[in-house]
Every structure is written in structure tokens, then in C-alpha cells.
Amino acid sequence: MHQSLLAILLLLTAAVLAVSLARRFRLPTMLAYLAIGIALGPHGLKLLAESEQVGSFAEFGVVFLMFSIGLEFSLPRLQAMRSLVFGFGAAQMALTAAATMAGTWFGYGQGWRAGLAVGLAVAMSSTAIVARMLSERFELHSRSGRQTMGVLLFQDIAVVPCLILFPALAHPEGNLVGPLAMAALQATLVLAILIGVGQRLMKRVFDNVARHRSEELFVLTTLWLVVGLAFATHLAGLSLALGAFVGGMLISETIYRHQVEADIRPFRDILLGLFFVTVGMMLDLGFVLAQFDRLLLAVLLLVAGKGIVVLAIAMVARNSFDVALRTAAQIAQAGEFGLVLIGLAAEQKLIATDVFQVTLSAMLISMFAAPFLIDWAARLGGQMAKGDWAHKAKSIHEIAVGAFGLEKHVILCGYGRTGQRIGEFLANESIPFLALDVDPHQIKGAVPAGGRVLFGNADRPEVLLAAGLTRARAVVVAYPDVHSAERVLRLIRRTDADIPIIVRAADDTDMAKLKAAGATEVIPEVLEGSLMIAAETLIQIGVPVERAMTQARAVRARRYASLRDFYKPKEGK
Numbered sequence: 217m218h219q220s221l222l223a224i225l226l227l228l229t230a231a232v233l234a235v236s237l238a239r240r241f242r243l244p245t246m247l248a249y250l251a252i253g254i255a256l257g258p259h260g261l262k263l264l265a266e267s268e269q270v271g272s273f274a275e276f277g278v279v280f281l282m283f284s285i286g287l288e289f290s291l292p293r294l295q296a297m298r299s300l301v302f303g304f305g306a307a308q309m310a311l312t313a314a315a316t317m318a319g320t321w322f323g324y325g326q327g328w329r330a331g332l333a334v335g336l337a338v339a340m341s342s343t344a345i346v347a348r349m350l351s352e353r354f355e356l357h358s359r360s361g362r363q364t365m366g367v368l369l370f371q372d373i374a375v376v377p378c379l380i381l382f383p384a385l386a387h388p389e390g391n392l393v394g395p396l397a398m399a400a401l402q403a404t405l406v407l408a409i410l411i412g413v414g415q416r417l418m419k420r421v422f423d424n425v426a427r428h429r430s431e432e433l434f435v436l437t438t439l440w441l442v443v444g445l446a447f448a449t450h451l452a453g454l455s456l457a458l459g460a461f462v463g464g465m466l467i468s469e470t471i472y473r474h475q476v477e478a479d480i481r482p483f484r485d486i487l488l489g490l491f492f493v494t495v496g497m498m499l500d501l502g503f504v505l506a507q508f509d510r511l512l513l514a515v516l517l518l519v520a521g522k523g524i525v526v527l528a529i530a531m532v533a534r535n536s537f538d539v540a541l542r543t544a545a546q547i548a549q550a551g552e553f554g555l556v557l558i559g560l561a562a563e564q565k566l567i568a569t570d571v572f573q574v575t576l577s578a579m580l581i582s583m584f585a586a587p588f589l590i591d592w593a594a595r596l597g598g599q600m601a602k603g604d605w606a607h608k609a610k611s612i613h614e615i616a617v618g619a620f621g622l623e624k625h626v627i628l629c630g631y632g633r634t635g636q637r638i639g640e641f642l643a644n645e646s647i648p649f650l651a652l653d654v655d656p657h658q659i660k661g662a663v664p665a666g667g668r669v670l671f672g673n674a675d676r677p678e679v680l681l682a683a684g685l686t687r688a689r690a691v692v693v694a695y696p697d698v699h700s701a702e703r704v705l706r707l708i709r710r711t712d713a714d715i716p717i718i719v720r721a722a723d724d725t726d727m728a729k730l731k732a733a734g735a736t737e738v739i740p741e742v743l744e745g746s747l748m749i750a751a752e753t754l755i756q757i758g759v760p761v762e763r764a765m766t767q768a769r770a771v772r773a774r775r776y777a778s779l780r781d782f783y784k785p786k787e788g789k
Contacts, residue, residue: 226263230256231489243587246345249489250584253496264497275456277488278344278552279446282372282457284484285347285365286464287477297366304363304529305370308547311525312339319517326571329385333561334575336378338518340554341547343368343457344491345586350546358654360542363530367547372458373403375553379453382557386564406452407462410445414466422472435479441467442480455553495552499580503573514578519589523548538596545593549586550579615682618670619650627688628652629674629704630695631659634720638692639667650683675703677710685711693719696741698726705733747771 234248256264316335320326326334346364355361418441425437441463449459467476504511523544530540558579562572619625626642628635628651635651642649643664652672653659659669672679674693685691691708693701701719708717719735721727723742730738747768754764 223264226256227252227493231493235489245489246348246492247584247587249492250496253493254499254501255496257493257497257499259497259500259502264493275491276443276446277484277486277491279456279460279487280442280480280484281344281347281488283442283460283464284477284480285351286461286466287468287473297362297369300363300366301370301373304533305367305374307529308367308522308526309336309339309370309374311529312522315521315525319521324571326567330561330567330571333382333385333566334558334571336381337554337557337561337575338522338550338579340371340375340551340557341368341522342549342551342583342586343372344488344552345549345583346546346590348488349587349590358542359535360539360546363533363535363539363543364546367526369458369461371551371553372455372461375455375556378557379560382560382564382566386566402452403454406449406454407458410448410459410462411466414445414462415469418466419470422467422470426472434475438476438479439483491552495555495580495583498555499577499584500573504577504581507574507577511574511577511581514574515581515585518550518578519548519582519585541596542590542593545589548589549582551583554579612678612682615652615670615672615679618668619682619684622648622650622668622684623687624689625649625684625687627674627680627683627685627691629691629693630720631661631669632695635692635694636661638694639664643667652679652683675700675707677707680704680707681711685715688715690716690718693717693735696720696722698730701730701735702733705730705735709734743771 230252231249234252235245237243238245238248253264254260256262258264313332313335316338317328317331320331320334321328346368350361350364421437421441422434425433442460445459445463446456447459449462450456467473526547527540527544530543531537535543555576558567558572558575561567562569567575625648626638628638628649631639631651631653635653639649639651643666646666648666649668651663651667651669652674653669654671654673659671661669663669670683672683674680674683685708691704693704695701698721701721705717705719708715716736717734719730719738721730721738721740724740727738727740751764751768754767755761
């Protein structure tokens, strides 16, 4: 008992220190967890030991992650992605496995069965790493993000046939076609039942729970659904994560989506951190150093090989080069299911021990390097897109034509719900506005009189200039992506040092950063929401309306410099 408690205390201490350092240097926190596993695991200081229980808890980190990703999707959106899942995803798996099999068969003389086993293992990518990064960077619904999620979903589905295939490869005398066909039929039936029945029951379940007004019951119901759906797909031979994704997708169709997401976030982040710790524990630094040259070649072949395959498929799918590059970088690493498959291949004697060690180490190193590679590709892709003549010739021309004749207008960066509400206020005052958005659905929607909505990414200088930045009276950044908002602010300030820029933010965390980048005012959603809730609470318990609103005005007077005179208490009040 004392040993277990000491191990937990040690793990928490290391996590607090490592995550603090990662935040300090603006590195992904998953790298901190990986470093903890490497340093404290059986191949490091040997202060943490691998166990089946820890591995099981860690696996649920991926389950909760996929559930939260499912909340970002809806059934119509998933149906629209079917060509990406079964087209792009299947092509990536098949070509990566085939290329790896050819390389290991002809280049290393391992035999086609060993080559196929290694190829299918390295074809898998990390859902945990990539999905979390895309979510944090608000890129889940970008073109590259949708393609990447389509590939990851196909890989989750493909795990089951691979688990059947490996034992059959080890015993080639058995019949292979029958079990694989049965697995495909089983997967189709299970997913059809879950989606068909879940659509009818999910809203009904949460409606009944919400009537009790119990936060505890709401959280318990959410956890029950996550674990229950994961268990259902596991019983059917599918991955736990796939069932959780379907559950999140079904809840996304209800009004409870945001509350559910807030409730599961603590469980997701802690368990996902534990998953990355267990991944780090598998990396043997001694072996890496002893086989450095051989291992470096394996990592280069894995990352570059997968990257080239995905890049080629993306270009065939008529993506621009910058989008293809981002997609390739997001898929180019190995994944958690690949670790399972390579372990099964070694257990079934499909591959030799030295091949297993080299492949496993190369996969782990590729996962460790993935955040840096994705970030590099995003920056490089952005630079390429800025110099893309095709983009300038078409999109910029359309924006310039749309902005023609506009004077003293407001530029809205983003036309989601917040941007639409701002547009309504501007239209009511007969103030013209031009909104820029990259979501085709927002562009096709109804626009108030005097407003125009065009396709364009506001963090590109030529887009802002085409939108009439030099003639505009103000700019509003109406989306909560802090990284993009910083870029927009710096770009605008290079052209106009005085134009008012109002920026939307989730909370006060990044206020100083956005102000330093040039924001005239930063509006944190949490502050405004909390003020209205606090004022309404005072009113409902009997405090006079004027006194409650005076308190809210006092906070706003301290917070918003431009409205200080309006909000400060009047004489005699």
C-alpha cells in the first residue's frame, strides 16, 4: 500500500513539474508526460513499473479523447466524410503497408509475412497525439484536419481485421477470407445498431437526467455512456475508442453537448496524460543509443515513407500543396494501435526479436517527434500558402471584388454565431461590414443588409488588404483561436497602427498576450457570462436590480477602458 501511494505521489510530483515546464516553454504537455515515462520507467530510473491495471486506465485516456472528438462531429458531417474515411483512409493504409512490406521483404530479406505485419503496424497513426493537437489548435474542421480525422477513423476500424490477420499469417494453413468477411459484417452491424438506436435514445436519456437538476447524476450518466459504448464495441471485436467516438457524435446532436464536454474534460486530460506516460515507459534509451544509426534510418523511413504516401494521395485528391503537407505531417508518425499490432506480431513469431526492438523504438521516437513535425509543417504550409499564386489569383480577386465600393466598413474575421450577432448589430446601425470565414456553410447563409460574407483566411496579409483594411473603420476577431488572432493582430498593426481591433477570447488567460500583439480591447466570454449570472443571481434572491447592475458596471468599468465613463457609477448612486 505504502509503495503504491509513494509511486502515485512520485508520478503526480513529476507531472506537476514537467507540465509546468512544458507550459513555460510553450511545448505540448504530451511531451512532458512522455518524458516522465522515459525518465521514471523500467528503462530509466526504474521508479515506475508497468502493470496491466495502469495500462487499462491509460487506454481509457484515448477513449475519452475520442469521445470528446466525437462531440465535434455530427451524423451529417460524418456522412459527408465517408469518402475521406473509406477512400483516403483505405488508400493510406494499403499503400503504406505495401511499401513497407516491399522494403522489408526485398531490402532486409524478412519475408512477405513479416513485411506485411510491420507494414500494417507502422501504417497506424496516433489518434491520441494528432486529435488532441488538432483540437487545441482549432484545426479539426480545417481541410487537412478533416482528412486526417478520416484516416484515423479508418485506422480504428481496420484494427479488428488486422488482429484477425496476424494469427492467420503466423499459421498460413488456416482459412483467412471467412474470418475477415465476418469481421467486416460484424463491424457494420454493430455501428449501424449503435447509431440507429442511439439517435432515438440519447436525447431522451439526457432529457430525463436533466430534469433531476443533479450535476452528480449528469456526470455519472456521461461516464456510464462513454464506458458503456466503448464496452459494447469491444465486445463486438471493435476498438474501445470507436464506440466512444460514436457516443460523442450522437450527443453532439443534442443541446447537452457543451455541458458533457466540460464534464469529461478532467477525466480525459488526466487519463490521457497517463497514457503518454505508459508510452514513454516503453522506450529503452540504452537500446536507442546502442543502435543509433540503424534506428535513425528506421525513423526516417517510417516518417518520410508515410509522409510521402499521404502527400501523394492528398495531391491526387486535388489539395493545395500546403494542405497536403499539413495532412502528411499529421499522419506521418506511428500510433498506439500500431504498438499493439507490433507486439502481437512479435508474440506470434512473425518477426524476429531485433526487428521488433528496432521497429518499436522507431515507432515511439516518431510519436515523440510528432508535435514538432506537425508544428513545423503548419508554419511551412502557411508560408507556402501566402506565396501561392493560384490562391492570390482566385480568392484574393473575389475578396477584392466583394469589398469594392466599401468605405468606413467593419471587417469581421469569422462569421460564426458571434460574428453573425455582431453583423446584426452593425446592420441595425446601417454600418457596412465584410466578414471573412473559411467555412462554406457560413458563407452560404443569410446576411443582413449592408453586409457581405466571403471565403478567406484573415491571417494572411493579402486577404486583409483585399478586404479593404486601409479603408475600414474597425476590425473584429470573432473566433477564439488565440494563435490565429495573434497573427491577425500583428499583420494589421504593420499596416495601420491606429485602427480599433476588438478580439474575442475564451477567458482572461491570453489577454496580456493579445494586448501586446496590438488588440485595442479583448472581450473574454467567461467574464461577460459570469457577470450576467452574478447579476441575475443577486436579482433572484431579492437584491434590487439597480444595485445588482451597479456591481456589474463597476467590474466592466475597471475592465474596459473605452467604456469606463459609461460604466462608472453616477453621482448620487
